[in-house]
Amino acid sequence: QVHLVESGGRLVQAGGSLRLTCVASGRSFSDYTKAWFRQAPGNEREFVAAISGNGVTSKLVDSVKGRFTISRDNAKNTVYLQMDSLKPEDTAVYYCASTLKYSIGSNYYLPHGYEYWGQGTQVTVSS
Numbered sequence: 752q753v754h755l756v757e758s759g760g761r762l763v764q765a766g767g768s769l770r771l772t773c774v775a776s777g778r779s780f781s782d783y784t785k786a787w788f789r790q791a792p793g794n795e796r797e798f799v800a801a802i803s804g805n806g807v808t809s810k811l812v813d814s815v816k817g818r819f820t821i822s823r824d825n826a827k828n829t830v831y832l833q834m835d836s837l838k839p840e841d842t843a844v845y846y847c848a849s850t851l852k853y854s855i856g857s858n859y860y861l862p863h864g865y866e867y868w869g870q871g872t873q874v875t876v877s878s
Contacts, residue, residue, distance in 0.1 A: 760872030773847030
């Protein structure tokens with residue numbers, strides 16, 4: 752079992768920055784690929800970023816490349832999503848997710864590729 756708790760979401764103006772944090776507990780944290788997804792009202796859950804268990808490999812959705820960065824600190828059982836140059840269309844609930852796989856799989860962008868989920872943190876970007 753992996754328990755995930757997100758934090759860091761809040762209201763921010765367009766162009767601003769936020770850093771989301773996901774703290775994991777339970778089974779060996781450092782082994783597993785982690786990801787961030789987001790879901791806006793009326794929309795499906797959307798992949799944002801993923802990072803392999805050792806932090807060497809990462810994936811980002813095209814719409815956030817150059818603005819968002821995913822990273823992890825396995826000593827702290829924590830995954831981060833640094834979000835810069837935020838836009839109103841980034842407004843959503845952001846979820847942290849975990850697989851039980853060491854590396855990023857071919858289905859990394861699909862919600863069903865992840866076994867564990869946090870409760871989410873709200874990010875609102877005002878124009």
